[in-house]
Amino acid sequence: MASPDGVGSTSSVAVGAGVAAGAPARRRGAGSLQALRRSQLSFLLWIFGPIVSLFIIIRVIPIFVILIFSFTNYSITRPVWRWTGLVNFERLLQDNNFLLALWNSTEYVLVAVPAEIGLGLLFAVLLSRRVRFESFYETLYFLPYIIPMVPAAIIWKWIYAPGSVGLANFYLEMLGFGRVGWLTNSKIALLAVIGMHVWKNLGFFVIIFLVGLKNVPADVKEAAAIDGASEWVKVWRVELPLLKPIILFGAIMATIWAWSAFTEVYIMTQGTDISTGTEIAVLVFRIYQEAFRFYNMGYASAISFVLFILSLVFVLIQFKLFRGWKEEGV
Amino acid sequence: MRETRHSALLHAALMITGLAMVFPLVWVFLTSFKTSQDIIRATPTLLPERWTLENYAGLTKTAPFIRFFLNSLLISGVSTIFIIVTCSAAGFVFAKYRFRGKNLLLLLIISTILIPLQTYMIPLYLLTRWLGWINTYQGQIFPLIIMSSGIFFMRQNILGIPDELLDAARIDGASEFAVYLRIILPLSVSALAAISIVNWVYTWSMFIWPLVVANTEDMFTMELGLMYYQRQFITEYGGIMAACVVTLVPVLAVFLAFRTRIIEGIAFTGMKT
Numbered sequence: 001m002a003s004p005d006g007v008g009s010t011s012s013v014a015v016g017a018g019v020a021a022g023a024p025a026r027r028r029g030a031g032s033l034q035a036l037r038r039s040q041l042s043f044l045l046w047i048f049g050p051i052v053s054l055f056i057i058i059r060v061i062p063i064f065v066i067l068i069f070s071f072t073n074y075s076i077t078r079p080v081w082r083w084t085g086l087v088n089f090e091r092l093l094q095d096n097n098f099l100l101a102l103w104n105s106t107e108y109v110l111v112a113v114p115a116e117i118g119l120g121l122l123f124a125v126l127l128s129r130r131v132r133f134e135s136f137y138e139t140l141y142f143l144p145y146i147i148p149m150v151p152a153a154i155i156w157k158w159i160y161a162p163g164s165v166g167l168a169n170f171y172l173e174m175l176g177f178g179r180v181g182w183l184t185n186s187k188i189a190l191l192a193v194i195g196m197h198v199w200k201n202l203g204f205f206v207i208i209f210l211v212g213l214k215n216v217p218a219d220v221k222e223a224a225a226i227d228g229a230s231e232w233v234k235v236w237r238v239e240l241p242l243l244k245p246i247i248l249f250g251a252i253m254a255t256i257w258a259w260s261a262f263t264e265v266y267i268m269t270q271g272t273d274i275s276t277g278t279e280i281a282v283l284v285f286r287i288y289q290e291a292f293r294f295y296n297m298g299y300a301s302a303i304s305f306v307l308f309i310l311s312l313v314f315v316l317i318q319f320k321l322f323r324g325w326k327e328e329g330v
Numbered sequence: 331m332r333e334t335r336h337s338a339l340l341h342a343a344l345m346i347t348g349l350a351m352v353f354p355l356v357w358v359f360l361t362s363f364k365t366s367q368d369i370i371r372a373t374p375t376l377l378p379e380r381w382t383l384e385n386y387a388g389l390t391k392t393a394p395f396i397r398f399f400l401n402s403l404l405i406s407g408v409s410t411i412f413i414i415v416t417c418s419a420a421g422f423v424f425a426k427y428r429f430r431g432k433n434l435l436l437l438l439i440i441s442t443i444l445i446p447l448q449t450y451m452i453p454l455y456l457l458t459r460w461l462g463w464i465n466t467y468q469g470q471i472f473p474l475i476i477m478s479s480g481i482f483f484m485r486q487n488i489l490g491i492p493d494e495l496l497d498a499a500r501i502d503g504a505s506e507f508a509v510y511l512r513i514i515l516p517l518s519v520s521a522l523a524a525i526s527i528v529n530w531v532y533t534w535s536m537f538i539w540p541l542v543v544a545n546t547e548d549m550f551t552m553e554l555g556l557m558y559y560q561r562q563f564i565t566e567y568g569g570i571m572a573a574c575v576v577t578l579v580p581v582l583a584v585f586l587a588f589r590t591r592i593i594e595g596i597a598f599t600g601m602k603t
Contacts, residue, residue, distance in 0.1 A: 036500055040427065043506035048423045051416045052435065055476045059442045062453035069452065076459070126344060131337075139589065140348035143355060146585045148535035148594070150553040151574035154560050155354050158567065167357065170374060199351065208597045252444070260446040263537045267557060284448045284538075291452050293543055305450045315444065 066308070069301035077295045088302035098303065101286040104190055105307075108282060109258040109314065111191065115198045117247065120205025127206070128213040138207065145203035153267035156196040157183065160268070162330055183268060186279035193280060195267055197261060205250050208261045212246035213239055248322045252315050259311045260284055283307045292320070355578070362571040369567045385572035392563065393571060397548060398555035405470050405540075405551060406533035412475035413529045414522055421484025422514045426496065436485070443478045448538060455542055465512070469543045470551070474533050480525040483595070487521040488514060513537045524595030527588050531581055 070088055074081040080151045092098050123141060127134055146154065160182035169179045182192045216239055224238045240247075262284035269280055281289075283303060291300035357376070361369060362385050364378040389395045424436050447454070454473055463469030491514065499509050515522075534567045540551045550558070556577055585592055 039506045043510070044423065047419045051420045055439065058473050059453065059474060059478065060438065062450035063445060065453035066450050126340060129340065131340060131344065137344045137348050139354050142593070143352050146531060147578050147581055148553055150537055150556050151577045154556065154570060154574055155358050159354060167374070199590060201342055204596065207593055211597050256444060260448045262448060287448065303453055304452065308449045310447070
């Protein structure tokens with residue numbers, strides 16, 4: 001049911017194919033035009049067709065199946081399942097674990113997205129001032145982004161380790177502050193994990209904003225300089241408004257990554273003596289536990305569905321906000 | 331005068347934050363060469379007191395890290411080979427063919443870039459189970475053989491190849507398959523290099539999917555093996571750090587070798603399928 005558009009378009013090729021080669025068609029005889037059409041059709045059928053089918057099987061259908069499952073009590077441990085209507089969603093509203101995870105994920109998005117966009121813009125603007133060794137700094141900021149999340153999370157778990165073992169506490173004490181229970185104090189733990197998430201992803205935002213700033217036409221910058229605009233005014237009034245589409249793209253990526261954060265939370269809170277696991281669980285963590293630990297596939301699908309809708313809503317809000325910004329005509 | 335002071339301040343700010351960004355990585359690297367007593371000292375030093383390889387030597391004794399490493403290489407390598415074929419062929423069709431529904435299909439592909447695997451892994455898992463692929467290499471690889479953002483990236487690149495070039499080959503009687511092989515592929519080598527590096531890094535770093543489908547040690551990737559290892563040997567800091575370094579080094583080596591390509595590819599794709 002997921003695929004009518006996709007499959008329909010591949011099979012409708014039979015009607016429309018061959019148009020692609022309009023130019024040579026005029027120069028060629030009718031026979032070779034037919035040969036070309038046949039050749040194009042077989043490329044679509046044997047190469048493009050399977051790729052699109054694969055895409056639909058592993059990307060499109062699963063998304064629709066999630067929607068269906070969220071209205072069932074499906075579980076792989078039970079042979080039968082039935083429609084349960086809105087029961088899963090009603091249960092969600094009374095499930096404290098879910099509500100906590102929902103709140104934690106919301107906090108994740110509300111803290112991580114502004115931090116990543118703000119800091120990303122700051123460093124991109126600084127680097128775009130024709131700094132020497134720019135690519136060296138670029139590399140430093142980018143390194144955390146390129147490395148895998150698992151070792152990165154393990155490293156930070158160690159930095160945040162309780163007592164005097166962890167580096168974070170060691171430096172705090174050196175500076176004369178008291179120790180902090182980075183991952184043991186449930187009030188701080190989530191922020192500590194978000195901090196790690198921001199550290200990890202910041203490089204991506206610096207890079208995309210820097211690419212955008214470099215593409216600001218030189219004459220626009222010169223015009224502003226001739227008008228006697230200060231550096232600050234140039235950034236705020238000229239460069240950032242021109243960067244809007246990229247900021248929007250960055251904000252969308254940051255939002256989606258924050259909603260779907262899992263690895264760092266899983267690694268940093270699981271399997272140690274410090275068990276803040278349930279207190280700082282996020283939505284994907286709940287999905288993982290419900291689906292693959294308790295085998296409540298139906299219920300977990302309902303959580304996935306909520307996650308999907310939430311990301312969609314946040315992306316739409318950002319589009320709206322940015323459109324407003326544009327019409328304001330800064 | 332004022333200019334130079336400004337730029338000195340700027341460099342100081344950039345240097346301090348930049349070093350702070352890589353400090354955890356440097357710390358781990360140096361720690362992996364420390365002896366176990368050295369690691370738990372009350373006042374840690376940056377450089378090891380005595381350089382040792384014992385943490386690395388101990389790795390293969392406690393867990394089959396060589397196997398994990400090869401598994402990761404196999405999975406990310408096969409996925410990348412598939413990505414090269416699927417992205418270039420689909421990109422070719424989206425850039426150069428015209429048929430009804432094409433733009434709708436392209437829009438569908440682009441919109442899935444924004445939907446992370448985490449939201450639909452349950453149906454994917456059930457599909458894997460139905461295929462009998464739980465705890466196999468196929469099961470770990472098959473969700474990674476289509477890269478939506480890569481298809482779009484290739485389409486944008488192939489749009490720039492002039493139609494006359496394709497038509498000339500067609501007039502000479504080349505089949506579409508030959509056009510794809512002899513014109514499209516050679517002319518998009520650099521774009522393909524960018525997406526294959528990005529895809530390789532992405533699949534090497536993959537965690538949640540292997541966690542769900544791989545359940546015995548012989549199928550573990552480096553990431554999965556590392557996670558279980560640090561869970562089991564909580565206090566073996568030296569070993570854990572050495573294992574982290576082994577996981578990081580291939581990615582860092584690839585990054586430093588192909589810096590520009592990676593940045594170009596990642597700025598476009600966001601490094602997610």
